[in-house]
Amino acid sequence: MNNKAIGAIFCLIASLLYCTRYIAAAIFHIGFNEYSDGTFSSMLDRVGSNLLTLSILSLIIGLIYLTLSWIKKDK
Numbered sequence: 001m002n003n004k005a006i007g008a009i010f011c012l013i014a015s016l017l018y019c020t021r022y023i024a025a026a027i028f029h030i031g032f033n034e035y036s037d038g039t040f041s042s043m044l045d046r047v048g049s050n051l052l053t054l055s056i057l058s059l060i061i062g063l064i065y066l067t068l069s070w071i072k073k074d075k
Contacts, residue, residue, distance in 0.1 A: 003069035010062030017055035021047055 025043040032039055 003065045003072065007062045007065030007067075007069060010058050010065060014055045014059035014062060017051050017058060021051040021055070024051075 021044070024047045025040060028043045028046055029035075029040055
């Protein structure tokens, strides 16, 4: 597999992890009758920051692979 495909897959993984964080917070929020920004942000805190950290890490890895493929193409 070439570096462009690997980079694109890591970028896709990053977007899926980022969306999963918000979907999980919305699922936690279903049982509440009160809808406000404060309750949703508390649900985001309840999900934790692991998904956000992994999505940022995946995005960085994907961008590195994409950059390496463009540099290798120029040489």
